[in-house]
Amino acid sequence: MFGFAARKILHTLFVALGVVTLVFAALRLSGDPAATMLPGDASVDELRDLRRALGLDQPLWAQYLGFLRGAVTGDFGTSFRHQQPALPLVLERLPATLELAGAALLLAVAVALPLGVLAAIYRGRALDVLAMGFAVVGQATPYFWMGIMLILIVSVELGWLPTSGRGGLERLILPAITLGTHFAASLARLTRTSMLEVLGQQFVTTARAKGLSEWSVILGHALKNAAVPVVTLIGLQFGTLLGGAVVTETIFAWPGVGRLAVQSIFVRDYPVVQAGVFVLALTFVFINLVVDLLYGVLDPRIRRE
């Protein structure tokens, strides 16, 4: 287990370095940040001063090293709009994003697992068709449209729940549904496929032949073995939820990292965009590490890879 954990941590460090490099490449190679940050009527002198202040007049490798140093020490520069260091601004909002993503994850798992299992048991029957219909439609619905429609129907027409902000369960429900639906749809499909595969295997037949009740066959034998791909998807998808949170936060005015990053683009608050992208990306990498380590605990075969 120790060797396995060490390998995974080393791999994660490597990936983290890669992610930092990718962020650097995306931010520096796709244009001139100084030109993006200044208003259109800025003079050549202003541009030169800003480029110097941001270190953009240095060669690329020096900029990269500076960026790495900044990433390690947590120094992404000062927000123009808030006049404070960018990183604390972002970290302040991280709990809100994690709360939203966590709620969406819980909601999706709570709905999708039973739905997928039941659809597999009642394969071809009304329940299966209905559940898979829901899943297919859910996968085709963009987050943001789902959010707008929920606000329109549940908040505006019915007046049941508030439309925006954070605080209390009633403000969490709609954003969590918005963010969780897409994930619930793919999870339900995968759970069904995985269950169907396992239900056709010999050990299930054996368990039935032993005279076990159908439910103990399903819950005790089948579900346990169908769980590996399902748990894999749950782990992998948490990162996707962080990406989706960017959109959901914007619609519901949820004070998270994603909304801050998007708003910062429009006010050209470049250090905050940089810090926001960086923090979300590293959160994702870290969560993947935790999921990987959990596998090692759950399934000893993986450790030998």
Added chain:
Amino acid sequence: MSSRSLPWAVVLPAIPVLLAVAIALLAPWIAPHSPTAGNLAARLKPPAWQDGAIPGRLLGTDLLGRDALSRLMWGARISLLIALAATLIGATVGSVVGLVAGFHRGAVDAVLTKVIDVQLAFPFVLLAIAVVAVAGPSVPVLVIVLAIGAWVGHARIVRGLVLSLRERDYVQAARALGARAPRIIGRHLVPEVLSTIVVLATFDVGRIIILESTLSFLGLGVQPPTPSWGSDLRDAAVYVRQAWWTAAFPGLAIMAVVLAVNLLGDGLRDWLDPRTVRGRRES
């Protein structure tokens, strides 16, 4: 494969997809009004079946009095164009990289695997935000960003396939006979992986339509006044209380097209049977 007739699971979803493509291509001729010419006297008019509708505006008008149906048709044009272009670029680059890396192994392959690992360890929306924050939002930037999001999936899956194909007897035989890499890849490997690429690319189109509309909704994609489903929804979200139709129809259009494309992908997968593509990959 050619001897089998097309199954219904492919034909049925293909009909709405082709219909959407036809509308996109014919928008300049079949749209009843200009998508950009507004009429401030006819702002936020509801669809034809509601009270207060005005004649000739089947799906109502938006905040600037522009015809909603015409914008929907022109929106199909830009959304499908971007999705198809990005898919084509992503699928081509990804497949070529996957073929070469899987076939030659070695250092190229090792580097590629790491690059794939890194990009998959990174929510795509964040990469898009970082690029658009600096490069500024425009259609070419959008296509490139979306293609960057799509190539990894192809590279990873094609590489995996080629790794096992290259050990097959007929490939080894071709090698023993002195065939060079380009010939083996072109004559023996490409035909084997083509159906997988087609299925993957179909799912990509659906995924990319959603991603494009999402970025446009955030203001990071197609910019007004160009009609696009995502950027129209950005405006519509602001006054959805007064005019539900401005928000409902572009979203339904996205949903209908993506649903049809995804079902087409499912149908193609079952028909062409590439076992490597398991379920729909997520955005």
